[in-house]
Amino acid sequence: MNKLLKLKNLSVGYNREIVLKNLNFFIEKKKITVILGKSGSGKSTILKTIIGLIPSITGEIVFFDKIIDYYSEKELSKFYNKIGVLFQNGALLNSMNLFDNIALPMRMRFEYEEQEIKERVSTKLDQVGLLKFAEKYPAELSGGMKKRGALARAMILEPELILCDEPSAGLDPVTASELDDLMKKMRDELGATLIVVTHELRSINTIADNALVLNEGKAEFFGKYDDMKNSNNEFINKFLRS
Ligand SMILES: Nc1ncnc2c1ncn2[C@@H]1O[C@H](COP(=O)(O)OP(=O)(O)O)[C@@H](O)[C@H]1O
Ligand SMILES: [Mg+2]
Structure with a gap:
């Protein structure tokens, strides 16, 4: 095992x-x-x-x-x-749209080109079924969508x-x-x-x-x-x- x-x-x-x-x-x-x-x-x-x-x-x-x-x-x-973490109240940041929320861990590492960020964030959004909502702000999303978004963010560095x-x-x-x-x-x-x-x-x-x-x-x-x-x-x- x-x-x-x-x-x-x-x-x-x-x-x-x-x-x-x-x-x-x-x-x-x-x-x-x-x-x-x-x-x-x-x-x-x-x-x-x-x-x-x-x-x-x-x-x-x-x-x-x-x-x-x-x-x-x-x-x-x-x-x-x-390690990727989805905290108990793992909220997205309200001031950023979904795309930028998910891109955040990549941007914070200062080692990714914007093109790569774009590709990876789009892939993750697609995996959680939210590709169409990339430009939406958290306030415009349902509770389940926010959770899926937070999961996509936890996954973005491929933990x-x-x-x-x-x-x-x-x-x-x-x-x-x-x-x-x-x-x-x-x-x-x-x-x-x-x-x-x-x-x-x-x-x-x-x-x-x-x-x-x-x-x-x-x-x-x-x-x-x-x-x-x-x-x-x-x-x-x-x-x-x-
Ligand atoms: N930051 C903290 N300071 C002091 N006690 C804490 C803190 N966080 C949790 N506890 C205490 O530790 C115990 C376990 O908490 P926690 O791990 O959050 O439980 P659970 O997630 O199973 O509900 C509880 O009695 C809680 O009051
Ligand atoms: Mg708990």
Whole structure:
């Protein structure tokens, strides 16, 4: 099995409060791993730890068989360039049209010609079904379109790993299921690896290859989603029934 990231004995907290307690899991390459758990259980904290926003108290993150603490600054910046993030309220900037929003990560790197930016942004817009809306401003787009736009922006530097924090929150069921299809397309057609925090059972059922279930900062389950569905664990059964 090909593991893109390995997280070992990971503990993370804020001030004195320990939020994640000794977690062990890995992220399988070219698969979708869902992170499940009640509100406040530490799901977003895991994503923030992976992208280096919060330091871990103990444990290690292994990326391509090397602990990231031992990466040089240059290697680290390469690592972060391979990650695309769709934050929980991952909003587009209102002052820019959709095209410019998606072009932003490329422009911020100052290394792309405008022609290449144009081609790549158009390709991404096409992949998320928004090519016709390139000139529109966020205020002119529906909630689902904004989410798809934000996903296109997270993908623009062609990351290997995409982190999505509750991507379908606040979307109607049809739009949410379109977003699920889009995430699967990124896995199947672009070979991306995704970590998706969600609590929508329908979405989990469609997209999940692997699952991590958090319960008060500990891993209640980690493994294949099919095994999770068939598990006898009371906490998980409650979760699946709720
Ligand atoms: N910046 C922060 N400072 C202090 N505590 C925080 C901060 N962010 C989150 N927490 C706390 O950490 C716990 C986990 O939060 P979070 O990872 O956002 O949970 P989830 O995404 O599962 O809802 C919560 O108890 C929350 O109050
Ligand atoms: Mg959260």
